[in-house]
Amino acid sequence: MDVSIILVNYKTERLLLAAIESVIEKSQGFFYEIIVADNHSGDDSGRIIAQKTWPVQITYIPLDDNLGFGRANNEGIRIATGRYVFLLNTDTLLINNAIKTMVDYMDGHLSVGICGGNLYDQQMRPVHSFARMPSIFDEICELSLGIIPKITEGKNRGFNHTGRPKRVGYITGADMMIRRTALDAAGWFDPDFFMYYEEVELTGRIKKLGYQVVSIPQAKIIHYESLSSGSSENKIRMRMKSRRIYFDKVHGVRYRHAADFLFLANLVIRFFLFQTLGYAERATNYRTQYRIFKSCNE
16 A cells, blocks of 8 residues: 555534545545544544445544544554555645655655645645744744745745745645654654644654655645634634643753743734734734733643
8 A cells, every 4th residue: 555545534524525535536646545533523424434435445433532633643543554644634625646746756755754745725825835843943033023034935935836845844734744664663643732733743753763854846735724623712722732732842841931932022023013003903813822822821
């Protein structure tokens, strides 16, 4: 088996089925299986998948509780048989034979442990596909109101406009292909993360083994962001909690305190800037992030 494609479902029945059909329609030239780990959704996705005749093997794993992103993926990884594990969000649609493009690249570049494609929204506009590894330097870049990233990365911040493979910090978990031998050597997803930062933490462990992480722009996927993770405030809260776990685990508490100081300074500066400029909605967003951050760290 070349690829085990794992989708984690949580009450996204319609999106899940569309994503599966997209994979089947666009994927050819390699052998793959599809594994659905269902986070106790209570929807009809399992019944529909079981009743329909599919041209590929689809395994449905009903979980007894909502385990979150990483732990649910671990359940899929446990039974996966592919040389590569491809984590795919349910709110995605393949534009081209993206998975084969990534398989071919990984087969030809044994030093690469993780790769991913370029993500687009419904209007084919670029969306977040990768980023730098979180660090104090990253917080300083944010504090510069984007000036430092514009100098160092240009328009290729978070999306690969170069037309060629590019080494990056980490690939977003929406379309993350991982070499199985690297995954087993580094260990699977850390169960302490419920959602957010789990793919970043795993990427760091794989990088420590000497593997590279690469963005493959020829692999193109639509990502309907924010359609499967609840309310905005709930997402912010989960992200803030996972951020704290990540920095404590990877860099230590003192490092995290320094990063937190810069992070809060960035929120305050942006709040007052957008408030002054009359962008009330954006100012409110930063004020909300500040409030939630403080509540998560009290």
